[in-house]
Amino acid sequence: MVAEFFRDLSTFFSSRWVVAILLVITLGGVLFSLANPQTLPPVFFFAGIWYTRFLWLLLGVSLLTLLLKGIAGFSKRAVERGFAFATWQFLTSIPMAITLIGLLVLIGLISTVVPQFTFNREIDLLSRFGTASYNLMNNLGLFTIFSTPYTYAIVGLFVLNLLACTYKRLDATLRYVRMPMKPKHPDALSLMPNYSELPIITGTSQSILEKIQNRLQKRGFRVWQEGGQLLAEKLRRERFSIDIFHISLLVAIGALLVTNVFGYDYVQVNYKDSTFKVKNRNYDVHVDDFWSNNYPGTERVMDWKTKLTVTENGSTLRTCTIEVNHPCTVQGVSMYQAAMGEDWLSGANVNFVVLKSDATQSSGYKFVGEYNVHVNKSFSIPEEKVEVKFGAFLPDFALLNNTAYSKTQRLLNPAAYLEVYSLNADSESKPLFITWTLKNAPMVQFQLDTPYKFIINGMTAESFTGLEFSWDPGMPIAYVGFAMIILMLLGHLFFNHQMIWIQINSETGVIQIGGRCRKGDFTDKFDKIVNGIGDQLGSRPTAIISDGERVMPFGRQEEAA
Incomplete structure (x- = not known):
């Protein structure tokens, strides 16, 4: 009686309908939590709520029973027909192909709702998902999902499945084509x-x-x-179309792998009259000028434009003006207009007013001096034997888990990070204190027990143009692959x-x-x-x-x- 109960239970949980329903519910919840982390944090959905744990348990039991059922079937075929035959049947099975395609689709869906590291800062992802969810998702590789080992493993298995199915079909096609038509x-x-x-x-x-x-x-x-x-x-040979279709899928996958392994896509900040090299290329790119166009009668930006001159060994290869969605391509590398503005993070010049605690003054402080300094540079106050390093400037200061970052590139809440050192007779420095000074809240500094106060009196920053560089070596291969896919599908459907x-x-x-x-x-x-x-x-x-x-x-x- 007990054995029959467990057998019925195993049959129920290994049912494909049960597995499908549990997968839809679970994966739907996963995608919802990833897309709406404020409503349902991923860390809670994965392990923090009793009913999600119960759901994961049901799905785990269902998948385990289905896996054991598959292993039993594989073992039976291996005993009856041999291990090689059982492996071949596994590699050419349609359920395996459907499962792998479903996993690849799931990876694609996750990549659409989870921002990838390529175009997002770590601190922004921390701000969006929270520390616990971020750490969990980072450990799962969701922020670099196309470069994770499990994605490569799934793609590899899918390639093996395609190769095996193609060989199996091709063998049948060759026998069909060679079979003569008889009276x-x-x-x-x-x-x-x-x-x-x-x-x-x-x-x-x-x-x-x-x-x-x-x-x-x-x-x-x-x-x-x-x-x-x-x-x-x-x-007679139209049957080859579906076989070539399978090969076309392999070509398209190969193109994606070539791009993922050898290609690149990155954004770089550049200044007027600057010259730089592009990754894996011998030519130089000079930024001649850049500007923005506004909508008539408004201050709203309509377009950004950058004029570039590309030279190699002293000779000009090309001069072009790029704008949003109109790149310039040189030797396979496309240069896109990605951003434009003032470089507050690495190009800020800030004017500081320095005050020192002095009980003899009515205000309690005396004026030491006014200093204009570039970010990542230092300035000295000789009469005080003090050196101050301007370590960082954030145009839109915010604090998350004791980590300071800039929410945007706009000058909404300017803040400067300073390190203050004392100098001895040999000009050797000794740390005194570190501090943040906020433009919009200067009095915060006066609540700290430090001998010096730094007031932001003004600031400027060098204008920059943000250029995106993209090299996709797999694109020509992808064009060939997708053209073959379309042609072979048409051939299979209409002939x-x-x-x-x-x-x-x-x-x-x-x-x-x-x-x-x-x-x-x-x-x-x-x-x-x-x-x-x-x-x-x-x-x-x-x-x-x-x-x-x-x-x-x-x-x-x-x-x-």
Whole structure:
């Protein structure tokens, strides 16, 4: 009784419908939590709520029972037919292909709802998902999902599956193509899916066959006589189209892998009159100028433009002006206009007013001096024997988990990070303190017990143009692959192998015509072929059998009536 219960339970959980329903519910929840981390943080969905844990448990039990069932089937085939046969059946199975395709689709969906590291800062992802969810997602590789080992493993298995299926189909196709078309017994002709009879009006058997042969050859058939019959066929090799389609998928996947391994896509900040090199290229790029265009009568930016000059070994290769969605391509590398503005993070110049604690002053502080300094530079106060390093500038200061970052590039909440050192007689520095000074809240600094206060009195930054550089070496391969996919699909859908057998039956005085195609409906084409032969011979079909049903010849119903 207990054994029967567990067997029924195992059968239930290993049911594909149960697995499918649990997968849809679970993966739907995963995608929702990834897309809406504020509503349902991923860390809670994965492990933080009792009912999601229960859902994961049900899915785990279901997948485990299905896996054990598959292993049992594999072991049985291995014992009965050998390990090699069982492995081959596994690699060429349709369920495996469907599973792998589903996993690849899932990876694609995750990449659309989870920002990738390529175009997003770590601190922005921390701000969006929170520390716990971020750490979990980072450990799972969701921010670099296309470069993770499990993605490569899934793609590798899919390639093996495609190779095995292609070989299996190709072997069957080659045997089909090499199998010659043979004459059929007259009785077998009348049992074919498409069959018709034409009364013999006049002429010898040979002359009739020659006329029919000429007619069929004009329609693109390969025609020959064998065993007293006229045999005709065309498009025998169309079956290769679906095999080449499988190969085309491999070509497309290969293109993606080539791009992922050898290509690159990165954004670089550049200044006017600066010159730089592009990754893996020998030429130099000089930024001649850049500017923005606004919508007429407004301050809203309509477009960004950058003028570039590309040189190699002193000679100019190309001069171009790029703008948004209008890149400049040199030696396969496309340069896109990605951003423009003032470089506050690495190009800020800030004017600081320095105050020192002094009890003799009514305000409690005395004026030390005013200093203008570039970010990542230092300035000295000799009379105080103090050196100050301007370590960082954030235009839109924010704090997340004790980590300071800039939410945007706009000058909304400017802040400067300073490190203060004391200098001894030998000009050796000793750390005194570190501090943040906020432009919009300078009094925060006065709440700290530090001898010096730094007030942001003004700031400027060098203008920059942000250029995106993209090299996609797999693109030409992808074009070839997708062109092959489309052509082969069209070939498979609209062409099929057609075969016709023609026998002159002298006893009954009729011409027997039988036909079939490898797939699809051959009725309309067969009717036209038979009626065309009848018109040439001056004969009319007595009846046409299409897919086993006897009907009147096409276009002759009125005469029959």
